[in-house]
Amino acid sequence: MAGKSFKYVIIGGGVSAGYAAREFCKQGVKPGELAIISKEAVAPYERPALSKAYLFPEGTARLPGFHVCVGSGGERLLPEWYKEKGIELILSTEIVKADLAAKTLVSAAGEIFKYHILIIATGSTVIKLTDFGVQGADAKNILYLREIDDADKLVEAIKEKKNGKAVIVGGGYIGLELSAALRINNIDVTMVYPEPWCMPRLFTAGIAAFYEGYYANKGVKIVKGTVAVGFNADSNGEVKEVKLKDGRVLEADIVVVGVGGRPLTTLFKGQVEEEKGGIKTDAFFKTSISDVYAVGDVATFPLKLYNDIRRVEHVDHARKSAEQAVKAIKSNEEGKTIDVYDYLPFFYSRSFDLSWQFYGDNVGDAVLFGDNDPASPKPKFGSYWIKDGKVVGVFLEGGTPDENKAIAKVARVQPPVENLDVLTKEGLSFASRK
Numbered sequence: 001m002a003g004k005s006f007k008y009v010i011i012g013g014g015v016s017a018g019y020a021a022r023e024f025c026k027q028g029v030k031p032g033e034l035a036i037i038s039k040e041a042v043a044p045y046e047r048p049a050l051s052k053a054y055l056f057p058e059g060t061a062r063l064p065g066f067h068v069c070v071g072s073g074g075e076r077l078l079p080e081w082y083k084e085k086g087i088e089l090i091l092s093t094e095i096v097k098a099d100l101a102a103k104t105l106v107s108a109a110g111e112i113f114k115y116h117i118l119i120i121a122t123g124s125t126v127i128k129l130t131d132f133g134v135q136g137a138d139a140k141n142i143l144y145l146r147e148i149d150d151a152d153k154l155v156e157a158i159k160e161k162k163n164g165k166a167v168i169v170g171g172g173y174i175g176l177e178l179s180a181a182l183r184i185n186n187i188d189v190t191m192v193y194p195e196p197w198c199m200p201r202l203f204t205a206g207i208a209a210f211y212e213g214y215y216a217n218k219g220v221k222i223v224k225g226t227v228a229v230g231f232n233a234d235s236n237g238e239v240k241e242v243k244l245k246d247g248r249v250l251e252a253d254i255v256v257v258g259v260g261g262r263p264l265t266t267l268f269k270g271q272v273e274e275e276k277g278g279i280k281t282d283a284f285f286k287t288s289i290s291d292v293y294a295v296g297d298v299a300t301f302p303l304k305l306y307n308d309i310r311r312v313e314h315v316d317h318a319r320k321s322a323e324q325a326v327k328a329i330k331s332n333e334e335g336k337t338i339d340v341y342d343y344l345p346f347f348y349s350r351s352f353d354l355s356w357q358f359y360g361d362n363v364g365d366a367v368l369f370g371d372n373d374p375a376s377p378k379p380k381f382g383s384y385w386i387k388d389g390k391v392v393g394v395f396l397e398g399g400t401p402d403e404n405k406a407i408a409k410v411a412r413v414q415p416p417v418e419n420l421d422v423l424t425k426e427g428l429s430f431a432s433r434k
């Protein structure tokens, strides 16, 4: 059967897709050569806005305000931009079948797309409580957050349940950012998570103690060491209560669940090599299948700095991996080579008046420094991670742009450390004078 044919197809229309499109234009792409096929109805945007300003009662962010590439200080790519460049934005189109041998994609509506080179940029999906068969987890107002449609449902629920009660299930990124966003909307918020402290995949107990204290001062209640095992709904099917494993029952008008993401690789299962839950790539984001690249959340790539292979679910890598893949594709066509991807992991988050950045690897001994009193008017503290006598990771809350630059440099350069007590005393000045 005939279908539309493109030289380059990007499947997925999120952060990576947008940054890849910009890079294609920088490198030179002819009208009609590139298509982006996205399940979402809107052009690529900066996904981090959805858990932050999109939910604020004031200073609210709305599209077209946060289309890529504004998140990294670049030009805002409006739908017109794609038109001008001759890039086809095929929106509201979910690909349901991918045949990498035949270089063919099929959409839910049965459209066929052919490509010469494919970039997989499908990102992640949320893990749902219904996936584990949690009783009552399909009740109304039990909400998740990944795409703009989910964010719109949340905005509706916040309006409808004005001054109501919310339970946030999960103590990771979504848990912490959404608890703050709902609290700012004057909702009564309780967080529930199984671990002894929040964000355990990055925070040490010392770091978490600050955020838990700060959130408590803002009126967020925290229930640790247990999970939601069931939900009760009213006669309209709307959630009313959250039943916890420890026997407690919490009232709720809204439940937001953030219990992790899952990379969207299912379309390619059995067709391409996978590792660590993602699609295995080389340092140019090339997969095991020729002419097929994978970027962003779905890619498991060589992290040169740590001589390891990793998958990273954060926006900075989504942007940079997309740019690297496009540079590799174009240089390959010209018979040139480019440098391997040499990534320094960078994660960040913002909530209430807080803002932290982390660079590097959180392995080895952690050393806490600075003012981490949650009641301080301007708290500024951080942590170094030291492995084999070298600093390998740095976290900083409340840093200025220069201080954040300094910690990034330290995480990249990995200076030696002789004495952890001295480092604790020196604190941020250790990074600033490097």
Ligand code: FDA
Binding pocket: 011, 012, 013, 014, 015, 016, 017, 037, 038, 039, 040, 047, 048, 049, 050, 051, 093, 094, 095, 096, 121, 122, 123, 124, 145, 146, 147, 264, 267, 295, 296, 297, 298, 312, 313, 314, 315, 316, 318, 346, 347, 348, 349, 350
């Ligand atoms: P992304 O998820 O951006 O895009 C994937 C796209 O593919 C989507 O448009 C999806 O609809 C589409 N798609 C999937 N399957 C498809 C199919 N079969 N057919 C067609 N289209 C398909 N990171 C960070 O560093 N700092 C932060 O503050 C935040 N904040 C944040 C908030 C929220 C609410 C989320 C959900 C995530 C973050 N992140 C973050 C993580 C960051 O947004 C994430 O790592 C990047 O968006 C990943 O970019 P990708 O392009 O890989 O996927």
Ligand code: NAD
Binding pocket: 051, 124, 169, 170, 171, 172, 173, 174, 175, 177, 192, 193, 194, 195, 198, 199, 200, 201, 226, 227, 228, 257, 258, 259, 260, 261, 313, 314, 315, 347, 348, 349, 350
């Ligand atoms: P996460 O992995 O950060 O956190 C998941 C949390 O779920 C765990 O910390 C744990 O507390 C909790 N949990 C697990 N099982 C549970 C259960 N049965 N009941 C209650 N809690 C349970 O995942 P997330 O917060 O859902 O985020 C989803 C994705 O979005 C991730 O890829 C994340 O990187 C991304 N994201 C990133 C940012 C950021 O970088 N600032 C912000 C928002 C989202």
